[in-house]
Structure formats: structure tokens, C-alpha cells
Amino acid sequence: xxxxxxxxxxxxxxxxxxxxxxxxxxxxxxxxxxxxxxxxxxxxxxxxxxxxxxxxxxxxxxxxxxxxxxxxxxxxxxxxxxxxxxxxxxxxxxxxxxxxxxxxxxxxxxxxxxxxxxxxxxxxxxxxxxxxxxxxxxxxxxxxxxxxxxxxxxxxxxxxxxxxxxxxxxxxxxxxxxxxxxxxxxxxxxxxxxxxxxxxxxxxxxxxxxxxxxxxxxxxxxxxxxxxxxxxxxxxxxxxxxxxxxxxxxxxxxxxxxxxxxxxxxxxxxxxxxxxxxxxxxxxxxxxxxxxxxxxxxxxxxxxxxxxxxxxxxxxxxxxxxxxxxxxxxxxxxxxxxxxxxxxxxxxxxxxxxxxxxxxxxxxxxxxxxxxxxxxxxxxxxxxxxxxxxxxxxxx
Numbered sequence: 001x002x003x004x005x006x007x008x009x010x011x012x013x014x015x016x017x018x019x020x021x022x023x024x025x026x027x028x029x030x031x032x033x034x035x036x037x038x039x040x041x042x043x044x045x046x047x048x049x050x051x052x053x054x055x056x057x058x059x060x061x062x063x064x065x066x067x068x069x070x071x072x073x074x075x076x077x078x079x080x081x082x083x084x085x086x087x088x089x090x091x092x093x094x095x096x097x098x099x100x101x102x103x104x105x106x107x108x109x110x111x112x113x114x115x116x117x118x119x120x121x122x123x124x125x126x127x128x129x130x131x132x133x134x135x136x137x138x139x140x141x142x143x144x145x146x147x148x149x150x151x152x153x154x155x156x157x158x159x160x161x162x163x164x165x166x167x168x169x170x171x172x173x174x175x176x177x178x179x180x181x182x183x184x185x186x187x188x189x190x191x192x193x194x195x196x197x198x199x200x201x202x203x204x205x206x207x208x209x210x211x212x213x214x215x216x217x218x219x220x221x222x223x224x225x226x227x228x229x230x231x232x233x234x235x236x237x238x239x240x241x242x243x244x245x246x247x248x249x250x251x252x253x254x255x256x257x258x259x260x261x262x263x264x265x266x267x268x269x270x271x272x273x274x275x276x277x278x279x280x281x282x283x284x285x286x287x288x289x290x291x292x293x294x295x296x297x298x299x300x301x302x303x304x305x306x307x308x309x310x311x312x313x314x315x316x317x318x319x320x321x322x323x324x325x326x327x328x329x330x331x332x333x334x335x336x337x338x339x340x341x342x343x344x345x346x347x348x349x350x351x352x353x354x355x356x357x358x359x360x361x362x363x364x365x366x367x368x369x370x371x372x373x374x375x376x377x378x379x380x381x382x383x384x385x386x387x388x389x390x391x392x393x394x395x396x
């Protein structure tokens with residue numbers, strides 16, 4: 001799938017005292033004809049139409065971040081020093097055969113964060129891929145969990161779904177875990193999202209050291225270190241489904257129907273995804289969840305940061321194949337169904353929707369619809385298309 005670069009160009013036009021423009025004609029220039037005036041009117045961009053058209057352009061972030069809260073019992077711990085975290089990583093990972101990136105992790109821990117944006121000149125000067133680091137900064141802090149200044153709402157810590165991975169004793173301990181160690185990394189989607197993978201490695205060894213439970217603020221779920229380790233992102237970019245939750249909501253655009261929305265795409269520099277117009281049938285919703293996870297896997301790959309320094313724009317049409325769905329669930333015991341007589345693929349288009357109160361904070365959500373050749377038509381039937389899309393990909 002082709003990746004289109006959003007390239008910014010600065011063009012300087014030299015001035016000329018006799019150069020004519022449509023707003024400043026020479027005195028000896030004839031007045032425009034009615035046809036010419038009509039062409040000029042066509043050139044005027046309707047702001048509302050321009051905004052609506054802009055919803056159809058999805059651009060990946062050129063940098064993103066992910067943070068985890070390690071919920072600990074007892075008195076307020078000291079903020080871990082970077083040097084202490086580096087020493088802990090050396091001690092825990094030096095002999096681990098599955099951690100070949102230890103030195104890069106130590107580099108990440110030692111990198112002070114910077115929010116200063118790069119200028120266009122800096123982008124051009126540093127177009128060499130070797131000068132485009134993917135690890136941009138590491139944050140560490142200690143924050144209160146409960147109360148008016150708490151960083152985790154009580155609803156999240158008492159929700160039976162969001163705490164379902166905890167045993168009864170762990171769930172009961174949440175009320176006593178009054179402090180959270182924040183570990184957060186800033187990175188680009190490069191090298192199989194290396195910044196996220198390294199952060200997750202650090203989180204699991206610090207969690208063991210402090211006997212902490214791990215809260216994911218973007219998804220809202222709290223797990224122990226064993227589950228966190230089991231779900232961590234693999235360097236093959238499989239198991240994306242372990243990183244992205246799919247949550248059902250009522251669909252106001254289609255009464256008596258359901259929409260599925262993702263949580264967690266921000267960590268990949270991607271918009272979150274939403275597929276609406278689904279019947280409240282558990283079997284259909286399960287298949288639709290597979291479709292959304294297959295698209296999430298595609299988005300992670302298509303959004304890989306370009307070494308030239310410019311953000312990547314999503315193609316107008318994205319093809320989801322059954323192989324994408326299977327890769328999203330890599331490592332899980334059960335695999336999505338395969339229909340031998342079905343196409344096993346579907347083309348989709350993404351269009352940004354207006355924010356809603358339940359959306360991830362300050363994050364774009366894009367609806368999954370048919371390609372514009374279909375979805376822009378006056379007679380477009382999204383309910384029929386959504387059902388057909390699920391069937392084409394995974395079978396009836």
C-alpha cells in the first residue's frame with residue numbers, strides 16, 4: 001500500500017510591478033468576461049466544504065507517547081532516579097536472551113523529554129534517516145491515585161470489566177494503592193514501534209520491583225505484571241489486538257444498532273477507529289471486532305514514520321485482508337474464522353467524526369465507511385455495507 005507524504009513547500013514568488021493578479025489588474029487590462037468571473041468564483045473555497053473535505057484526510061502523528069501508572073501500596077515512594085532505573089534494567093535484563101535492545105533501553109531512560117517542535121529548516125537539514133531518532137524522551141514521576149487530585153477515577157478501579165484480569169485479592173488491594181509511579185515514553189512509530197516495546201519492558205521490571213499493579217490510562221484497564229508481560233507488543237508487530245481495546249456503544253445515527261470504537265490507537269500515532277451500524281447480535285459484533293482489529297494492524301504498519309521527517313497520510317482506500325486479522329491476534333490460542341468461499345478482504349475508507357464525551361481525551365476518532373465511490377453516493381446504505389463488509393472478510 002502506497003504511503004503518501006504530506007510535504008510542506010515554501011514557494012517565494014518574486015515581485016514584478018507589471019504582474020497582474022485577479023485582485024490587482026493593470027489599468028490597461030480589459031475587464032473580465034462573465035465566463036472569467038464565473039471561473040474566479042469557482043476558485044473561491046467554501047470554508048464549510050473545505051472543513052468537510054478535510055475530514056476525509058487521515059494523517060498519522062510524527063511523534064506520540066504512552067504512559068503507564070504503576071499502582072503501589074504503602075507510603076509515597078520517592079520518584080525513581082534515571083540512574084537507578086538504568087541499574088535495575090541492567091540487573092534484570094543483562095542475561096535475558098530475549099532482550100537484545102538493553103543498551104537502547106538504557107539510552108531511552110536517560111533521554112530528557114523535549115516538546116520543542118522542529119522547524120521546516122531542521123526537517124530538511126536532518127533528512128538523513130540516521131539523524132531521525134525514534135526515541136524522543138522519557139518521563140518519570142509519582143502521582144496520587146485517589147481523591148480530587150487523583151490520576152485514576154474510582155469508576156475505573158471498581159469496574160468489573162476493566163479489572164477482570166485481577167484476582168480477588170488484587171482487586172481488593174486497589175483501595176490501598178494510593179500512589180502511582182508514572183513511566184512514560186515519547187517516541188516515533190519506527191523500528192516496529194520500538195519506543196513502546198522498550199517502555200513496556202521497563203514497566204514490567206519496575207512493577208515486579210515494587211509489587212505494583214499496572215494501569216493503562218488510555219484503555220482504562222488495570223492488570224498485574226504477568227498479564228501485562230503476556231500482552232506486551234512483539235517486535236513482529238503481531239498481537240496488536242492485545243494493545244487495542246474495542247468498546248461497544250449505542251449508535252445514535254442508527255437506532256437499535258451498535259458501534260464499536262477502539263481505545264489505544266494513540267500509542268501508535270494513529271486515530272482511533274469506529275465502525276457503526278451493527279446489529280446487536282453477539283456473533284456479528286465478534287466478527288466486526290475482528291475486522292476493526294485487522295484494520296488496527298494495518299494502521300500500525302501504514303503509519304510508520306517516514307525518515308524524511310514528514311508525517312504520513314493514509315491512502316483514501318485501505319484494504320483489510322484476512323491475513324491482517326490473523327496477525328492482529330498472533331499468539332492467541334483461538335484464531336478468527338476463515339471462510340473459504342468468501343473474498344477474505346474488504347476495502348474501507350476513514351472519515352473523521354465530531355468529538356463525543358466518551359472519546360479518548362484530545363484524540364481524533366475516525367468512522368469506518370465504504371470507499372467514497374460508494375459512501376458519497378446519495379443512496380449509500382451504511383447498514384447494508386457494514387454487514388456485507390464483515391461477511392466478505394470473515395464469512396456469514
